[in-house]
Amino acid sequence: MKIRPEQLKSHLLKELLPVYVVSGDEPLLAQESADAVRHEARKQGFSGRKVFHGDGNFDWGNLHNEANALSLFAEKKIIEVKIANGKPGDKGSKALCELCANPNPDNLLLIILPKLERGAQNSKWMKTLESLGAHIQVWPITGDQLPRWIKQRLLQSDINANQEAAEILAERVEGNLLAAVQEIEKLKLLATDGNVDAIKMSSVVADSARYNIFEFVDKILIGDAQSAARSLRGLHSEGTDAIPLLWAITRELRILVKASEQVSHGEQRDWALKNAGVWEKRMPLFRKALQRSSAAHLRMLLYQAGAIDRGIKGMRKADVWDEITTLVLSFTGSQTLKPSNIKLLIDH
Structure with missing residues (x-):
């Protein structure tokens, strides 16, 4: 199945699937989605974590060995595979499909990918992963969407900002969501009454090292x-x-x-x-x-x-x-x- 990032929290409250794929080129949103999966997995007893980097030199046999390894303490674990170019190749595709064909209930597979090309989205390995688990596709926040996104993040921090204030911060960060979140953290300390207008926003962002x-x-x-x-x-x-x-x-x-x-x-x-x-x-x-x-x-x-x-x-x-x-x-x-x-x- 496919899940939008904003649906992930409610999904994880209902169930934890054996496979999750996070793809996209927006670092903050991809990181937050992966963190949400890890957090819920730990709550449900997946205390171990093994990370692999599926680059051109990676031995995909190691993934198979890890998935089938017996732990001395019978530890449930997250097996995380980061594929920087989004292309596991023939050996990687086969390895991922084989893991899905014989899932181990003591493993949760988390795949981290960049934005996928159409061919990868329609590939056998991706369809196999989606059939067993969930694919969270992260899309960049456009310039038109950014003020609304900022207002939503402020509300999550119990800060009410008017449209002009949100637009000031959006213009300042120029699409950098990490910088926006860092400014929101600062506002949580400075906006003691929970309200931010254009004047206050301008003063907060005027002289920031970032x-x-x-x-x-x-x-x-x-x-x-x-x-x-x-x-x-x-x-x-x-x-x-x-x-x-x-x-x-x-x-x-x-x-x-x-x-x-x-x-x-x-x-x-x-x-x-x-x-x-x-x-x-x-x-x-x-x-x-x-x-x-x-x-x-x-x-x-x-x-x-x-x-x-x-x-x-x-x-x-x-x-x-x-x-x-x-x-x-x-x-x-x-x-x-x-x-x-x-x-x-x-x-x-």
Whole structure:
């Protein structure tokens, strides 16, 4: 079955299925959907968790072994498979179908995917997963939808905001849902009476360090390596968390990868950028980035961002800020990143 993200909470109150698939390129909504599944699974006794990354080097036999492994303590567990390119390949497709053919009641399978192409949506492996479980498709919040989404999130935090206040925050975050949620957390502390008007919203968002992240990302897109590196050092010295900073970079990379692939198939550049979700006033920045970067180079940057993310989460040894610096300089066109660096980051 297919479930919209807003339906997931009520669904989980009724039942917990053996398989869940979360797909989409909006990091915050995808993360929240996956977290909701994990939370309910833990409540129902799935105390263990094993995470696999189904990339090109992954041995899908390991997934089969884990699914059938006997635990010393008879532990129920979540088996999580993250497939960064959305394509498990022939071996992966077969492995997923075999798991669904012989489900183990002590396992919950959680598959994390990017936005799926039509072929993947209609594939045998996806249909098999959906027949046994639920597929939560996450779609980006458009510019027109964002003020309403912000108002809903504010209400969930017991904050009432008028339309003008919601539009001010929407314009400020420019589609970055993580930044919007962070501002809402700040408002929970400052809006003691539970009401936010345009004046209060403007004062709250006027001087926030995380908007320096937006300016920092703009410098990357323009290709100003020196200025971007200086901003990165400043953000680090201010104590900025690496996670939202990396998410901001990764979000732009995903947009550029999607647009560059469409351009390589003959699509007009501006239309490809618009189709990838670029707002009109940010179009010049993305044009510059797209002009200087090939699709292959952008994908390589995205792989590095994924490796850094695993470093932040403690899944590999990493000097996170040095690696982010390398990523930034390569993104600006300084050509400091080579395929050999990628291999080191992923395999280290």
